[in-house]
Amino acid sequence: MNNPALRKTLLFIVYTAILLIIIGMLVDKFKGVNEYAYLNTAPPSAWQSTKSDLQILPANFKIEYYPPDxxxxxxxxxxxxxxxxxxxxxxxxxxxxxxxxxxxxxxxxxxxxxxxxxxxxxxxxxxxxxxxxxxxxxxxxxLHRSEKNYILLLSASSSGKSETFAINVNQPAKFQNRLLHLVSFDKTAGIVILKIRHAPGRLLARTGFFLLIVCSVLLSIAGKNYVNAR
Incomplete structure (x- = not known):
């Protein structure tokens, strides 16, 4: 892999990947939108975004506890x-x-x-x-049981597509360039609050990161082969 033309191509892809990452981050910074959804879970009722056609229907909210002492x-x-x-x-x-x-x-x-x-x-x-x-x-x-985890089961739909998934308190879900974070809840009122981050540049940035990693590995291999060939 000590072909100069191949090395030049890989370097071009690396620079392109870095550019994609920067563009994706800038798009998210200036075009990204945050929204907060107040979901009624008892009884469940649908929430409709005011900024897009996103609709969320909570199915269940549960709290996991550690075993009690x-x-x-x-x-x-x-x-x-x-x-x-x-x-x-x-x-x-x-x-x-x-x-x-x-x-x-x-x-x-x-x-x-x-x-x-x-x-x-x-x-x-x-x-x-x-x-x-x-x-x-x-x-x-x-004795008192400590809370271990909070899990929200829901269905999300947008642009004719729907998906059902679970959101943990420290593990946001991904849905159509959106990140859904479970940020708060009220057990008494049965209300769960979601932070919805619309990140239009996320896919662009992730593509750039992927290309950067792959090309960096290939360039490293090419460099070792070039040294050994000498």
């Missing part, structure tokens, strides 16, 4: 007696011992305090129970 309590029996020495009342209180993290299969190991087998803390293998009792009578109480 469990507080371990030791039962403590207390009683009161009369002056005659007779027991009047007995009650059971619980003393906090430690915090235990369960396994994803629904089992838990509290060390010397006991354990529960797989599935013991799960309902239908999906829902974590709020309370459980170890064989020795120690109580497990679920």
């Amino acid at each position: 469990y507080a371990l309590y030791k039962p403590v029996c207390t009683s009161s007696t009369s002056n005659a020495g007779q027991t009047i009342t007995e009650s059971v209180d619980y003393e906090f011992i430690t915090q235990v993290r369960p396994h994803r299969d629904g089992s838990i190991n509290a060390g010397k305090y006991g354990s529960l087998p797989p599935g013991a803390l799960l309902i239908n293998n999906t829902q974590w129970i709020s309370q459980a009792v170890l064989p020795n009578g120690f109580l497990l109480q679920s």
Whole structure:
């Protein structure tokens, strides 16, 4: 690949690719449009863009949680007696011992305090129970669960084309030179807010990046072959 004509062609493509990247970025800067869609998810209702024919219909919004930690309590029996020495009342209180993290299969190991087998803390293998009792009578109480991910299922249509996909909070979806970002939500009102970035120069810039990478690799190979040939 030490052909001067080929090398010249590759260099021309590299310069063209750089130009495409610059043009694409400039087009996005001056022609790009941001829009915010307020989507009702309960019940779902369609949203229509005021700047294009884009229409979005939310299907479902869900929150994924990490498995909860469990507080371990030791039962403590207390009683009161009369002056005659007779027991009047007995009650059971619980003393906090430690915090235990369960396994994803629904089992838990509290060390010397006991354990529960797989599935013991799960309902239908999906829902974590709020309370459980170890064989020795120690109580497990679920604690606050941290939110792990937010997922919006929706259908988008524009220019006679439609697509159904899921949007994660940190993973925007792509639809016809648009980027759809999940930016906020209101669980109480059932409203999800999307940021829609119309990027008309995105395809141009991506094409330039692709050509730049391919030609750079080919030029590197050609350079090594030229050195070896000498």
